[in-house]
Structures are given as C-alpha cells and as structure tokens.
Amino acid sequence: xxxxxxxxxxxxxxxxxxxxxxxxxxxxxxxxxxxxxVVLIIPGSGPxxxxxxxxxxxxxxxxxxxxxxxxAKGISTVRIDKRGLGGSKAAVADGNKVTIGxxxxxxxxxxxxxxxxxxxxxxxxxGHSEGSxxxxxxxxxxxxxxxxxxxxxxxxxxxxxxxxxxRSNPANAPVMDSAISALDSLERGQHVDVTNLHPALQRLFAxxxxxxxxxxxxxxxxxxxxxxxxPLLIVQGQRDLQVSVSDAHSLASAQPKAALLLLPQMxxxxxxxxxxxxxxxxxxxxxxxxxxxxxxxxxxxxxxxR
Numbered sequence: 618x619x620x621x622x623x624x625x626x627x628x629x630x631x632x633x634x635x636x637x638x639x640x641x642x643x644x645x646x647x648x649x650x651x652x653x654x655v656v657l658i659i660p661g662s663g664p665x666x667x668x669x670x671x672x673x674x675x676x677x678x679x680x681x682x683x684x685x686x687x688x689a690k691g692i693s694t695v696r697i698d699k700r701g702l703g704g705s706k707a708a709v710a711d712g713n714k715v716t717i718g719x720x721x722x723x724x725x726x727x728x729x730x731x732x733x734x735x736x737x738x739x740x741x742x743x744g745h746s747e748g749s750x751x752x753x754x755x756x757x758x759x760x761x762x763x764x765x766x767x768x769x770x771x772x773x774x775x776x777x778x779x780x781x782x783x784r785s786n787p788a789n790a791p792v793m794d795s796a797i798s799a800l801d802s803l804e805r806g807q808h809v810d811v812t813n814l815h816p817a818l819q820r821l822f823a824x825x826x827x828x829x830x831x832x833x834x835x836x837x838x839x840x841x842x843x844x845x846x847x848p849l850l851i852v853q854g855q856r857d858l859q860v861s862v863s864d865a866h867s868l869a870s871a872q873p874k875a876a877l878l879l880l881p882q883m884x885x886x887x888x889x890x891x892x893x894x895x896x897x898x899x900x901x902x903x904x905x906x907x908x909x910x911x912x913x914x915x916x917x918x919x920x921x922x923r
Contacts, residue, residue, distance in 0.1 A: 628688035633695055635723070635730035642723055643667075643704025644697035646734070649688040654921040655737050656687060656766070657727050658696040659720075661746030666703045667696040669745070669886065678905045679887040680745070686909055690918040695731055699723070713825045716832045717754050724755035732761060739763035741921045744770060746860065746885065750833070753841045764848035766917055769860045769885050772842075772867025776800050776834040779821075782859060792818055803827060804834050839871040849875040850920045852913055854883025856890045856898055876920065883910040 628649050634641040645667055658667075658680050665671040669680035684694040698705040700723055701712015709715070728740045741763045744752030749770025756765045771778045783789045783796050792815045799809045799822050808827050811819045822830070842849065849872050853865035862879060869877040882889035887909040888901040901907060 628685070630684075633730065633734065635697075635726045637700050637705060637708030637723065637726070639709055640707035641705070642697060642700060642708050642726065644695050644727070645684075646695045646731075647684045647688045647693060648735075649691050649693045652736070653691055653693040654741060654763070655693045655695065655731050655735055656741045656743050656917065656921060657724070657731060658684065658694055659724065659742065659744040659748030659751050660697065660699055661748050661769075664702055665699075667698050669696075674902055675886060676903050676905065677886055677888060677901060677907065679909055682905075683887060683909045683914065686911075686914040687917060690914065692918055692921060693735070695727065697727060713829060715829055717751060717836055718832075720751040721755040721757075724751060725758065725760075728761050741766060743768060743917065745887070746770065747775070747833075750775070750836055750838050750841075753838055753845065754836065756845055756847055757841065759847045762847055763921070764850070765845065766850045766852065766920065767842075767865075767868060768852045768887065768913065769854060769857055770838060770851070770864065770868065771860055772839050772864035772871070774804075774834055774837055776804050776830075778860060778864070781861065785858065791815075796821075800834075803830050806831050806835075839867050842868045842875070843871040845872055845875075848920070850916065851875050851877045852883075852916055853877075853879055854885065854887070854910065855879055855881045856883060856893060857885040858895070858898055859885040876916075878912065878916050880910050880912045883913065887913060 630645050630647050633644050633646040668678045670676050680696045700708040731740050739761050742752040743766040745768045749767040752765045756762050802809050809822050851865050851868050869875050884890050884898050884901045886902050888907045890898045
C-alpha cells in the first residue's frame with residue numbers, strides 16, 4: 618500500500634501553462650518520474666477540452682485516462698486546452714479566429730514550456746483526430762520535437778473525411794447535395810451562405826468557423842507526413858466511425874519509415890467496443906469508466922522509450 622501511495626503521489630496531476638497570444642495557454646501535467654519522456658497530447662476538433670470531452674457528446678475522458686495509463690508506464694504527459702477554450706480562453710479574443718498554423722505555433726510554445734519545466738531535451742507530440750494534423754504541421758519545424766504520434770488521424774484532406782462521414786449515415790441523404798456543395802465551396806476558399814441550409818448543416822458550416830474550415834481544408838496530411846524528418850507512429854482503431862483504416866494506410870504509405878498499428882476494437886475515442894454495432898460504439902463516447910485501449914498505451918510507451 619505504501620508503494621502504491623508513493624506512485625500515486627509521483628504521478629499527481631499539476632497545472633502547467635505556456636505563453637499564448639494575449640494570455641496563457643493552460644494544461645495539466647502528469648509527471649510520472651524525474652527525467653521521464655514527456656508526451657504532449659493535442660486535442661481533436663471543436664470544443665474538445667484537455668480531458669478529451671466536449672459538449673457535443675463526448676464525456677468519457679479519453680485523454681485523462683490515456684495520461685494516467687501512460688504514467689503507470691513511466692511516461693509523463695501534458696494535455697491541453699486549445700487557445701480560446703477552457704483554461705486557455707483568455708489566450709485570444711475569439712477562439713474561432715484561428716488557423717492550423719496558429720495551433721502549430723502553440724504546440725511549439727508548449728514544447729518550450731515543457732522543456733523548461735522538466736529539462737527534457739525534446740517532447741513527443743501526440744495528436745488525436747484533428748490534433749494529428751496539428752502535430753504533423755508543427756513537426757515540419759522539428760526543433761525540440763522527438764517524434765509524432767498520430768492517433769485516429771486523417772490521411773487525406775479533412776473535407777474528404779467529412780464527406781465520407783456524412784455519406785456513411787443514411788439519415789443524411791436528404792441534405793447530402795447541400796452539404797457537398799458547401800464543402801466544394803469552402804475547398805475553393807469561398808464562404809457559404811447557410812441561411813437556407815438544414816439546421817444541422819448550419820451548425821456544421823457556421824459562419825464563425827468557415828475561415829478555419831477553409832484554412833484546414835487546404836492541408837493534405839499525407840503530403841505533410843511524407844516530408845516528416847522525425848519518427849512517426851500511426852495508430853488507428855478499426856471500430857472508428859469517424860476516421861477510417863484507409864487514412865492510416867495513406868499516412869503510412871506517404872512516410873514509409875513510420876510505424877503503423879491497427880487496433881481491432883478501438884473506437885474514435887480510444888476505447889474498445891465489444892462489437893461493430895453502432896450502439897456499442899456510441900457507448901464508448903460516454904463511459905468514463907472504460908479504460909483506453911491497452912494496445913494504444915503499450916505502443917506509445919514503446920515508441921517513446923525506444
């Protein structure tokens with residue numbers, strides 16, 4: 618019991634900040650042990666917080682649980698709120714006025730802050746979903762980045778991923794023509810009038826996020842991966858309904874030196890579903906008692922310790 622208490626104390630979660638444009642960026646550090654490797658966890662799309670939750674239906678705390686599982690393997694982590702959200706709200710006046718380049722700059726600021734706090738020579742950057750693109754973009758300037766871990770990351774333009782997500786649900790059939798037209802316009806750098814769109818599409822293509830979508834759609838993750846000069850680990854769940862196994866293969870084909878791991882049961886929120894049934898997969902989005910996929914934890918630990 619005494620040893621367990623000591624281990625828990627060593628791996629305590631503590632606040633950490635990095636400089637942002639107008640105010641500090643905020644995060645949580647789980648310090649596994651002195652001189653341990655450090656993994657920076659970059660969140661996915663939308664209002665996803667440092668624990669991996671968001672008001673759109675994810676309450677299963679995947680990033681917090683990943684951090685705790687990695688701590689048990691002797692890996693420290695820093696998980697963060699993006700600029701304009703949560704504890705990083707004061708970093709910018711408008712969290713929607715952001716680009717992938719801005720997030721990449723924040724990533725480098727986090728790396729510098731972590732190095733200053735811990736003394737490590739470099740930091741491993743793990744990007745989940747949209748965060749994978751940010752991690753890849755940041756690592757185009759590899760200074761002080763040990764390597765990149767892409768988890769559930771797209772291997773093609775995010776506009777193509779959204780097209781596939783919409784088409785995969787038969788209920789979207791009545792709005793598909795409007796959705797595709799909007800995506801085509803944004804890819805061309807043109808704004809979309811949402812006035813007459815279905816309410817669901819009005820949220821997806823809200824005017825305040827269109828500049829960000831235009832910027833994001835201009836990036837091709839596979840092309841970025843192809844030029845990567847640091848080690849790359851690609852992890853993809855085979856029960857992920859948001860990003861496909863073909864995306865992982867696309868990234869791996871672009872960067873032949875990358876390590877690729879497919880996890881048969883892992884969903885988009887890093888947890889295992891017992892079957893391919895959509896209700897079983899959906900349950901992983903809201904159950905914080907479910908651990909993250911053990912294969913993911915093991916792979917990340919091996920990658921950063923090698």
